[in-house]
Amino acid sequence: MDTVTRPRILVVGAGFAGVGCVRRLERQLAASEAEITLVTPFAYQLYLPLLPQVASGVLTPQSIAVSLRRSKKYRTRIIPGGAIGVDLKAKVCVIRTITDEIVNEPYDYIVLAPGSVTRTFDIPGLTEHAFGMKTLAEAAYVRDHVISQLDLADASHDPAERASRLQFVVVGGGYAGTETAACLQLLTHNAVKRYPRIDPALIKWHLIDIAPKLMPELGDKLGSSAQDVLRRRGIDISLGVSIAKAGPEEVTFTDGRVIPTRTLIWTAGVVASPLIATLGAQTLRGRLAVTSHLDLPGQDGVFALGDAAAVPDEAKAANGEEAAVCPPTAQHAMRQGKVVADNVVAKLRGRPTRPYVHKDLGLVVDLGGTDAVSKPLGIELRGLPAQAVARGYHWSALRTGVAKARVLTNWTLNAVAGDDFVRTGFQARRPAKLKDFEYTDSYLTPEQVRAHVEGSGPGSG
Incomplete structure (x- = not known):
């Protein structure tokens, strides 16, 4: 087949869903059958569930950033940038490269896996003063910031400044927020032993959430167990509470409390990538409404999956739960990537597609140290057994042997030697x-997408 006439498959996003799809496409299709292109600002897949352990220094950043170019068989073309719009009618994706050049990329089949962004609200000062925990850069920065607060508090002679530098607020009682608070609290607990001029009692961590329970998906018993672990460590948990406003040196809670702090970490959920809104297609709570075959109704060759798609949960539907959609978890995204790849191949070869059906395997929450709660296949575990399951699951889910070796080595070194509490100076000023x-x-x-595509030819800047 002439390479010019090969069908063009464009995959947007290099998360669990996008990379899973690309890898399976490479295995299923001969080079002559299709041209595969991946749009991503970074040529690595981030293992997002382990970000709190990067922030706390248990893992190095490189250990959870799995290179997309490591395989010698890798043949997918990577466009370093982000998709900022899609014209479904013209079959063109508008991309902003990492050098801010805007280009049009035509496609025959498009797989939309742009993931999600941090959900924020119209809270005064939030985006100006809060840290996120969604990217590798944010995790690395938060670690530097937390250690710098200890350094600055140790050097300060002002009691008010010390108080504000030694209080930390995490908003969000889901998995990300709970693990972030737990792991970072252990970091400061261990680090303060190296700061003889700081009274450990001055270090206070606050975990707040507007919901009435932490991680309700775990159930009442495991959720209570997780709360007990955090409270035993001295973490103040406030439920039914959120942020009223945020400033550079204090945060006001909705219950009226004013907490002096220089560290506000916002992990209160995610929303689908804004890319989805550029399609002008039907959405469900901001996520693109797709069929159980992961394709967009009424559009030929358009597939969506992962955090950005409202994928019907056929497994729950079979149990009588109406209008259930798959939660935005890595577990679903990885498996949806394989199904989408199979369905794209089926379309190319004129075969029927198949629906996505997957029963949830359970949940794991690593609280750092020897603390964890897990619910594999409905079995409730706590402590070391839960920790073994949690780390075993994450380790097995890493895509390459090199990544597995790095993570296992990091865990072992941290358990044996502890942390050196080093600041890298990342984006310090x-x-x-x-x-x-x-x-x-x-x-x-x-x-704007339509006007841009109509005003410039494919591939133009």
């Missing part, structure tokens, strides 16, 4: 808050 990392203002409106 530059802003690094929510608004500085996710570029949510870069996307086009559907009208």
Whole structure:
């Protein structure tokens, strides 16, 4: 087959869903059958569930950033940038490269896996003063910031400054927020032993959430167990509470409390990538409404999956649960990637596609040290057994042997030798808050997408 006439498959996003799809496409299709292109600003797949362990220094950043170019058989073309709009009618994706050049990329089949961004609200000062925990850069920065607060508090003679530097607030009682608070509290607990001028009692961690329970998916018993672990460590947990406003040196809670702090970490959920809004297609709570075959109704060759898609949960539907959609978890994203790849191949070869059906395997929550709660296949575990399951699951889910070796080595070294509490100086004198990392203002409106595509040819800047 002439390479010019090969069908063009464009995959947007290099998360669990996008990379899973690309890898399976490479295995299923001969080089002559299709041209595969991946749009991502970074040529690695981030193992997102282990970000709190990067922030706390248990793992190095490189250990959970799995290179997309490591395989010698890798043949997918990578466009270093982010998709900022899609014209479904013209079958063109508008991309902003990492050098801010805007290009049009035509496709025959498109797989939309742009993931999610941090969900924020119209809270005064939030995006200007809160840190996120969604990217590798944010995790590395938060670690530097937390250690720097100890350094600065140790050097300060002002009691008020010390108090504000030694209080930390995490918003979000889901898995990300709970693990972040747990892991970082252990970091400060262990680090303060090296700061003889700091009273350990001055270090206070606050975990707050507007919901009435932490991690309700775990059930009452395991959720209570997780709360007990955190409270025994001295973490103050406030439920039914959120942030009223945020400033550079204090945070006001909705119950009226004012907490002096220089560290506000926001992990209160995620929303689908703004890219989805550029399609002008039907959505469900911001996620693209797709069929159980992961394709977009009424559009030929358009598939969506992962955090950005509202995928019907056929397993729950079989149990009589109406209008259930798959939760935005890595477990579903990895498996959806394989199904989408199979369905794209089926379309190419004129075969029927198959629906996505997967029964949830359970949940794991690593609270750092020897503490964890897990619910594999409905079995409730706590402590070391839960920790073994949690780390075993994460380790097995890492895509390459090199990544597995790095993570296992990091865990072993941390358990034996502890942490050196080193600051790298990453972006030390530059802003690094929510608004500085996710570029949510870069996307086009559907009208802007159409105007751009009509005004410039494919591949043009």
